[in-house]
Amino acid sequence: MRTLSPARTVGIVFAFCTASAIFSPAQTFTSLASFNSTGGYDPNPGVVQGFDGNFYGTTYNSDSGNGSGTVFEITPSGTLTTLGSFNYSDGANPTAGLTLATTGNFYGTTSTGGANAAGVIFDITPAGTLSAIYSLCSVISGRGLCADGFGSNAAPVQAPNGHFYGTTATGGDGAGVSGTVFKITPGGKLTTLYSFCPQYPSCGTDGRSPQGLVQATNGNFYGTTNGGGANSFGTVFKITPAGVLTTLYSFCSLTNCADGTTPLTLVQATDGNFYGTAWGGGFYNNTECSVYGCGTIFKITPGGILTTLYTFQGTDGTSPDALVQATDGNFYGTSGIAGSNNFGTIFEITAAGKLTFLHTFTFSDGAGPYGLVQATNGSFYGTAAGGGANGVGTVFSLSVGLGPFVETLPSAAKVGAKVVILGNNLTGTTNVSFNGTAAKFTVISNTAIRTTVPTGATSGVVEVATPSGTLKSNVRFRVVP
Numbered sequence: 001m002r003t004l005s006p007a008r009t010v011g012i013v014f015a016f017c018t019a020s021a022i023f024s025p026a027q028t029f030t031s032l033a034s035f036n037s038t039g040g041y042d043p044n045p046g047v048v049q050g051f052d053g054n055f056y057g058t059t060y061n062s063d064s065g066n067g068s069g070t071v072f073e074i075t076p077s078g079t080l081t082t083l084g085s086f087n088y089s090d091g092a093n094p095t096a097g098l099t100l101a102t103t104g105n106f107y108g109t110t111s112t113g114g115a116n117a118a119g120v121i122f123d124i125t126p127a128g129t130l131s132a133i134y135s136l137c138s139v140i141s142g143r144g145l146c147a148d149g150f151g152s153n154a155a156p157v158q159a160p161n162g163h164f165y166g167t168t169a170t171g172g173d174g175a176g177v178s179g180t181v182f183k184i185t186p187g188g189k190l191t192t193l194y195s196f197c198p199q200y201p202s203c204g205t206d207g208r209s210p211q212g213l214v215q216a217t218n219g220n221f222y223g224t225t226n227g228g229g230a231n232s233f234g235t236v237f238k239i240t241p242a243g244v245l246t247t248l249y250s251f252c253s254l255t256n257c258a259d260g261t262t263p264l265t266l267v268q269a270t271d272g273n274f275y276g277t278a279w280g281g282g283f284y285n286n287t288e289c290s291v292y293g294c295g296t297i298f299k300i301t302p303g304g305i306l307t308t309l310y311t312f313q314g315t316d317g318t319s320p321d322a323l324v325q326a327t328d329g330n331f332y333g334t335s336g337i338a339g340s341n342n343f344g345t346i347f348e349i350t351a352a353g354k355l356t357f358l359h360t361f362t363f364s365d366g367a368g369p370y371g372l373v374q375a376t377n378g379s380f381y382g383t384a385a386g387g388g389a390n391g392v393g394t395v396f397s398l399s400v401g402l403g404p405f406v407e408t409l410p411s412a413a414k415v416g417a418k419v420v421i422l423g424n425n426l427t428g429t430t431n432v433s434f435n436g437t438a439a440k441f442t443v444i445s446n447t448a449i450r451t452t453v454p455t456g457a458t459s460g461v462v463e464v465a466t467p468s469g470t471l472k473s474n475v476r477f478r479v480v481p
Contacts, residue, residue, distance in 0.1 A: 027358050028399040029346075031365040032078035032381075034388030038063050039082050040070030041392035043383040045321060045370035046097040047074070049407075049422060050126055051104045053447035055373075055381055056083065058094040058108060059393070068092035068113060071106070071124050074395050076377070084130040088113040091120035091132050096212070097371075098124075099155040099164070101186070102409055102420060107164060109152035119151040121166070121184055133188035136168060146171035148192050149180040154212025154265065157221075159241070160412045160480060162186065165193075165221055167210035172196060178208035178228060181221070181239055193243035197228060205247045207235035212265045214274075216302065217412070217478055222248075222274055224263040233261040233281070236274070236300055248304035252292070256283035259308050260296035265322040267331075270475065271351065274300050275309075275331055277320040282311035294318035294338070297331075297349055309353035314338050316357070317345045321371045324380075327405055327474050332358075332380060334369035343367035343387060346380075346398060359398060363387040366394035374474070376423045376447075378402040406464050406471045412478035413453050419477075421449040421464060428467040434477060435460025453479060 035041040040059035047055040055074050062070045068086035086092050092113025098106040105123045114120035118137035124130040137146035149168025156166030164184050172180045172195030181194040196206050207225025215221050221239050229235035229250035236249040251260050260278025268274050275298070282293035289295075294312035297320060312318055317335025325331050331349050339345035343361035346369065361367055366384025374380050379399040388394035406423040413419055421432065421441075426449055432441040434457035441451035449464065462473040 027401070029359045029365070030078075030397045031388065032395045032397055033074055033080040034390050035059065035080070035393040036390040037392055040072055040085070041390075042385055043072070043370075043393045043395065044095055044097055044385075045383065046373055047381050047383060047395065048098050048100050048106065048373060049375050050100060050106070051420065051422065051448040052126065052445065053376075053422075053424060055375070055395070056100075056106055057097050057383060057395075060093050060095060061392075062086070066092070069094050069110070071098070071108075071128075071130065076375070076397070078395070080395065083126075083128045084124050086110065086113060086130070089132075090114070090130060091122050095153045096155045099157060100409065101158050101164075102162070102418070103186070104420075107158070108155045109166065111151045111153065111169070116146075118146055118149075118171070119168070121152070121156065121164075121188070121190070123186070133186075134184060134190050137171065139192075141173050145177055147173040147195075148190060149182060150177070154210075156184065157213055157215055158410065159215055160410050160414075160417075165213055165215070165241075167212055167223065169209050179210045179225070181210065181213070181223075181243070181245070183241070193241075194239060194245050196225065205230045205235065205250055206245060207237060207247065210237075211263070213239075214266050214268055216268050216274075217272070218302070222266055222268070222302075224266060224276065226262040226264075226279070231257075233257060234263045234278075236263065236266070236276075236304070236306075238302070249300060249306050251278060252281065257281040257292040258283045258311075259306060260298060261292050263298075264320075266300075267323050267325055269325050269331075269351070270329065272302065274302070275323050275325070275351075276300070277323060277333065279319050282308070289314055289318055295320045295335070297323070297333075297353070297355075299351070309351075310349060310355050315340065316355070317347065320347075321369070323349075324372050324374055326374050326380075327378070327402055332372050332374070334371060334382065336368045336370060336385075344369045344384070346372070346382075348400070358400065361387065364389075366396055369396075372398075374402070376405055376407055378404050404471060405474045406462065408462055408473055408477050411475055412480050414480055415453050415455055415457055417453050419451050419453060421451060421462065421473075423447060423449070423464060423471055425468055426464065426466060429464055430467075431463075431465040433463050434458075434479070435462075
């Protein structure tokens with residue numbers, strides 16, 4: 001099994017939590033499918049829901065294309081299909097999942113392969129047509145290095161302007177070759193917005209090896225680096241769409257790295273703050289953990305004030321992965337190692353830091369889980385990199401009793417912009433409204449609606465009236481000027 005390891009302080013509040021976690025029996029876990037060594041295997045973190053209600057993701061390895069990996073599709077009931085296979089020339093060995101675009105296609109990145117053997121940015125249609133829209137290392141700096149980046153371990157995010165924004169793990173136009181932030185059009189025109197550590201070895205506080213981006217409601221992007229910064233253990237940063245970067249926080253600012261090390265991707269919550277996990281640190285002395293600890297869960301304000309919400313202690317899991325905020329307001333995530341069976345856990349944590357265990361993996365149902373997504377039916381779906389019937393990974397679901405909802409794509413747009421609404425049992429929909437303003441719409445399937453942001457619409461909840469009841473959007477739709 002492949003192990004994925006994540007490679008000035010404005011203010012800080014530290015709330016040490018001593019593993020006051022409990023187990024909850026009120027949930028239903030289902031192992032949907034096991035990968036096998038004759039197809040794609042070793043799945044990457046997470047899946048994404050498509051227009052058709054099925055889920056899509058990537059595998060790092062495969063039995064074809066020189067082991068270059070695949071894109072897979074899985075139905076909610078567990079029918080697993082290989083949608084596309086990488087052949088190295090169009091990319092190889094993705095280490096992250098996919099992003100659903102407003103067109104219905106999926107976008108992602110690979111860690112290697114492509115025209116320059118440095119990874120690609122690709123798209124793939126729901127029918128399985130895979131295309132490398134950009135090969136990294138197509139721009140060479142004066143030092144003979146990849147000025148536009150080398151490899152990527154995160155899928156790009158699509159902004160309301162239709163462009164995609166993402167990061168590369170290494171490369172850049174500078175001496176440090178520590179990664180980049182880029183913008184790329186759907187057609188493949190790439191612009192490097194920022195290169196990390198341009199003055200190596202005097203890198204300052206901007207960090208090394210960015211881990212992906214999230215676009216906030218203020219229009220800026222926020223992300224983390226898993227190294228570098230003032231203390232060499234990673235950072236949280238903000239970057240504008242024009243490429244102006246500000247370091248908000250450097251990890252290991254507390255004695256013995258009690259605030260965490262090597263942070264992972266952030267999520268912006270409904271309270272406007274960001275929540276995330278640090279893969280290590282927390283300084284709990286346990287033989288199952290690194291010298292600095294088993295990892296933490298933290299909250300950070302847009303201004304950089306960090307609060308540690310939970311510190312892992314080994315038996316409750318180690319190496320937590322990225323979080324997702326669910327419709328109940330709580331956060332859900334996975335720990336890839338340890339737990340009572342030593343194969344990882346699924347947990348829930350409140351914004352106040354109360355953690356509850358929902359599932360402990362047994363290897364037969366998966367091992368080394370990586371992240372979750374909440375589907376519009378209310379349940380969570382995810383992948384485990386190992387375990388299962390064949391020992392090379394699984395796809396699973398978890399229901400905790402949360403109800404169905406609808407999701408808009410994008411979550412912010414101007415009046416007159418086209419929006420897709422994802423959901424379930426949408427056939428027979430009689431009304432769609434944006435914060436109370438009715439909109440024209442077309443039901444294109446039982447799981448998707450096309451609509452337009454109506455004149456007079458204001459930011460707020462999107463509602464869809466169906467024969468079985470009214471569904472509300474999981475987040476507030478933001479009407480932009």
